[in-house]
Amino acid sequence: MSTPFPGEIDRRLLNERSVSGRIGLQVQELDVPEQPLPDAGLLRSEPAKLPEVSQPEVVRYFTTLSTMNFSIDTNFYPLGSCTMKYNPKVNEEMAFLPGMAGIHPNQPDETVQGALQLIWELQEDLGEITGLPGVCLGPLAGAQGEYSGLMVARAYFQERGETGRTVALMPDSAHGTNPASAAMAGLEVVTVPSDSQGNVDVDALKGLVDGRTCVFMLTLPSTLGLFETNILEITKIVHDAGGLVYADGANLNALLGIVKLGDLGFDIAHSNLHKTFSTPHGGGGPGSGPVLVSESLAPYLPTPVVTRDGDAYHLGSPDKTVGRVNGFHGSFGVLVRAYAYVRAMGADGLREVSENAIINANYIRTALSDEFGIAADRVCMHECVLSPQAQKAKGTSALDISKRLIDYGIHPPTMYFPLIVPEALMVEPTETETKDTLDRFIAVMRQIGKEIYSDPDLLHNAPHDTPNTRLDEANAARNPYLRWQPDEDLSAAD
């Protein structure tokens, strides 16, 4: 090891701390007679090179690593489209109850009636909230929900003999998973342009729908944080052409008790429980992406769904199911948390969620749009997209602003998305932040706005006080170094 200096965090990997003979857990003794071993040829030739570290070292190591993260628990985290709201602690406790966390997925239905009831109730609640009564909670993330929904659409048209419907239309502001899921479902992706107000260009849409249209995939509110002004006309145009309308529910946090997707003409949707329904993001999963459909599409849902028969609940398979998209019954632990959230909020509370999310976003929009520019100058829903092009002209990019926010203890907004907005900074405050926090964010942004002129290098070199300054991501991709290797030493690089 090199000589440490003050403030340095010990970043050595576990294998670099490993000392032969140390253990982190006392494993119990064998309590049955030893049994004959199989042929040596089937056995491992040498033990896996896992670290040998004591328990206190493990705890200090992981705890220290945790302190190098920004998180909702520690920082304002206005990451647009990700809905970084407070994740209630009681939901964690509920998910870890032995009667929830300890049950095996292959247990017979009659031994897991509490779990099945919880799933059934949540299916009902999500169907009610979205106005799409056919619900499968199985998909393990939004992207898997998308793929499931698209499989439903394809199976529906296949049964009707409309096998030529192989086009997925989507706006140019769509999330990357939309085209990726469509490609996986064997659909050709055709992009619909947006108009100057950030809406879908309705005339362009009219020209693109035809007998080949399978679905139109639309995020509502859009990734610009805007409600589609012409939504009823849009769903009618697609339906008139015989297509289905898919709602990417990533931004459902704006719609709870405000409007139901089914009422607007959507046929299929997915919802991200890890966004709207407060389940923790965990540094990038686990998520849960239930797929929701209209009554006529319910027979095609993936398996399993939970059915109720009197007081008994069962895992069931819809009549014309598109099949199974994952190992068991979905992210049950995530479903417990989402159920707890819906029960804690109630109908009135859910509407309050969206109302406050929308007020908070508009408060930020109003305060910052003059100085930083805005993608579309109109009332927004739960998020707003700044577009600091004037600042870019001065030599400081959206990236620089983002990195400078870190110096103030604020997690950057989503950068450079949607792709149609130059220098996009997508800010989603959520309903769980105080006015004080928003005021501080606004003050910080204005301060940074001044720094752009007074000391632009403060931005260019930001962040300053994090465990790492800006990382050489180009080098990481050019020379991939993807695992610990025994002949390397961390100190070699200083």
Add this chain to the structure above:
Amino acid sequence: MTTNTSPYIPNTDADREAMLAAIGVKSFEDLVQDVPAEHRFPDLDIRQSLSEFDLTAEIAALASRNATPGEYACFLGGGAYRHYIPSVVKSVVARGEFLTSYTPYQPEVAQGTLQVGFEFQSMICEITDMEVANAGMYDGPTAFAEGALMACRVTRRQKIAILDTVEPRNIEILDAYSRHQGIEIVLIGHDGDIPDDASCLMFQSPNQFGGIEDMAALADKAHAVGALAVASVNPTSLGMFRSPGECDVDIVAAEGQALGVPLSYGGPYVGLFACKDAHKRQMPGRIIGRTTDTKGRIGYALTLQTREQHIRRERATSNICTSTALIGLLMTTYLAVIGKEGFRKVAELCYHKAHYAASQIAKLSGYTVKSDGPFFHEFLVECPQSPADINRALLDRKIIGGHDLSDRSPNGMLICVTETNTRDEIDALVEALSNIGQPSAGNGGK
């Protein structure tokens, strides 16, 4: 002054009024004028909110209606396994900094998540003896299916051969994942020929009946026709058994649940995914790489992102947008705690206990242990009556019996024994089976 109704929403009426004034509108309704009036503010038929006290009581009541392994002796496996989870693992995963952060798109403020992910990738490489691993997938079965799709990309072939001892559920998922891509799935037996235009041969070890496959021979068989070997393995078994890397397997998937992750009725779990270095740019999912910062210090960042959906869109290697990082953290912490010795010991405990149970059950009249080849911690038993009936009788004795495989093997029950099953539990199971199996117990010979 009215009190807030939700503890999760800080805005008071006064806050809202001040903010609406700053926005320049009179009421909240002014902000949602774009929402069609006839559909605005629908009634939600959702039950009224619960206090935290009532909420915990309600969910505890639901939990109490589940028969919980631990209270019951449990011999279920078949894709999910009950193992002891060290206290440290539960304590680390409760850290809010890990729990409530997002995907590490801003590496300077996500070094905790990133370094854990790098450890995760490193550990997967160590236990599988593979060259590279990604940062995690949804679960084992979907990782297995993605492995086959990757083999199609690598070989530019559109046919997938899959061994008929693979868990049927995994084949269903493969079908769902591949059906719209013009890919053909061919099921073959051990003696069957692999088509010479197959992209890969998929196999699972231990297989659906618990049997250890000869992975080296299967890999050779795949390579002989220019196909890749795609294996699904049980990671716990790798504490004892030969690794896929030693067997020249090209792509490895595994269900990570057994390594420190609660059963949780089937999820969330984490899929492990590893391959040979030559194929790394065709991998699906997130990958974390080591690099340096502007001051020359080591740090970690997401890398090879041009494979991914947020960059490549419809040409991405997969639509996946998660690494299931938190469950990866559970696994990483688990392997750190049990370490090199513990990893071997846990596997050996499972092996000896399962073989002890099998040897005892083999002595019972009416029961036949069908697994004749080597197995790890699961084995197939042919029961004297339907496994469902036996399991119901076991339940009265506080035992959750084995996985009912009667749909694929006559009166077949897959019994799994792990290090969490004590000798007392095993002996009680054997004793109960011997009683239930007797004709006097009632509905035998059904």
